[in-house]
Amino acid sequence: MVLELKGVSLKRNGKWILEDINWSIEAGEHWVLYGLNGAGKTALLNLLNAYYFPTTGRMKVLGKEFGTDPLAEHLRTRIGFVSSSLQQKFYPGDNAFEVVLSGSFASIGLYETPTDEMRQKAISLLKEMGCLDYANQTYHTLSQGERQRVLIARALMADPELLILDEPTSGLDFIAREQLLEVIENLVDKQNGPAIIYVTHRSDEVLPVFYKTLLLKKGRVFSSGYTTDLFKDEGLSDFFEIPVHVHWHEGRPVLSKKENITSRH
Template identity: 70%
Template sequence: MVLQLENLSLRRGEKWILKDLNWQIEKGQNWILFGLNGAGKTSILNLLNAYYFPTKGKISVLGMEFGKQYLAERLRKQIGFVSSSLQQKFHQGDNAFEVVLSGAFASIGLYETPSDEMRKKAVTLLENLGCIDYANRNYETLSQGEKQRVLIARALMADPPLLILDEPTYGLDFIAREKLLESIEEIAKSPNAPTMIYVTHHVEEILPVFNKTLLLKEGQVFASGDTNELITSERLSQFFELPVSVIWNNDRPLLSKVHMVKK
């Protein structure tokens, strides 16, 4: 079991951010975590990375149960995490190659001397993700799409059993988004691929490799299960509380609002 949440609740101050969550992820599954802004997605990610601890309930990630051992540093080294929020944390002057290498140590910045094997692996990842041409450029000068590709390469440096992609296409235009999604699909299909959680509020980003979905609404599980059973016109109309239409094309869903004709 990669992830297990049992009746998990999280309170910040007087407000319950998450309430009675139950979620299980088995090795080899790839999940969509779908919810609107403010639904609690970021709070779940902070829990998974041991930045938050549950107010009630149990959480186990990669076989490590929270509260029974000090696990924060060890856990984070086994989770590949990609988020645009990381982009501002790297030091000015770090180039793309150094950012990727830092993933071997789960650090922001490169403070330890990487081995030759680590350097070779970083080069391979940069090549596989189409980043090698700007490996020596300062990270801060890269485009949004280039930065996200570098962050994915960084996340894969330690061969993580779990890869979390937190809205990785944020700020990308259509072409850059589709190229990045192609790279994610290739990762999912590669030998010894990590289990993946893809966090989004855009239905059109759901790739065929993500065959499981959790719909999160107002801090609670609205529904979870097979993607093709949840990403439907009927279910999402209930979720959004307004009539929507979902059309599947080339194994990808497209969402639109249904305009009611006034009589």
């Protein structure tokens, strides 16, 4: 079991941010965490990364139970976390290669000497992500899409059992977005790879490989299960509280607002 949340709630500054979250992910499963801005996605990710602890409920991540087992250092090396919030934390002089290498130690910057094996692995991952050509380029001079590829390579350095991709296409144009989604799809297809949680508020980024989805709304689980079952007109109309039509294109759901026929008369 990769993670198991039972009745998990989170209270911050006197306000309930998450309430009664039930969610389980088995090894090898790939999920979408889908919700609008303010749904509680970031708070839930902070829980999974052991930055927060649940106020109530039981929670296990990678076999470690919150409140019982030592967590932070143990989980940080077993969870790969890719978020644009990391981008501003790297030092101005770090190049892409050094950023990827730092993933071996789950650190910002290199404070330990990487082994030859680590260096070779970093080169291999940079190549796999399509960013070897700018390995020696300063990280902060890279485009947004290039930075995200480097961050994914960094996250894979420690062979994580769980990879969390938090809005990875944010700020990308159409071409860069589709190129990154192709990289992610190839990553999911790898045998013996990590379980992946893809976090988004865009339905057209829900790739066919993410066959399970959790819909999060106002800090609660609206529904969870197979993606093809959840992304239907009726269910998403209830979720968004407006009439929605779901059109599937090449295995990805595309949403549009249903026209109110009566308003034309």
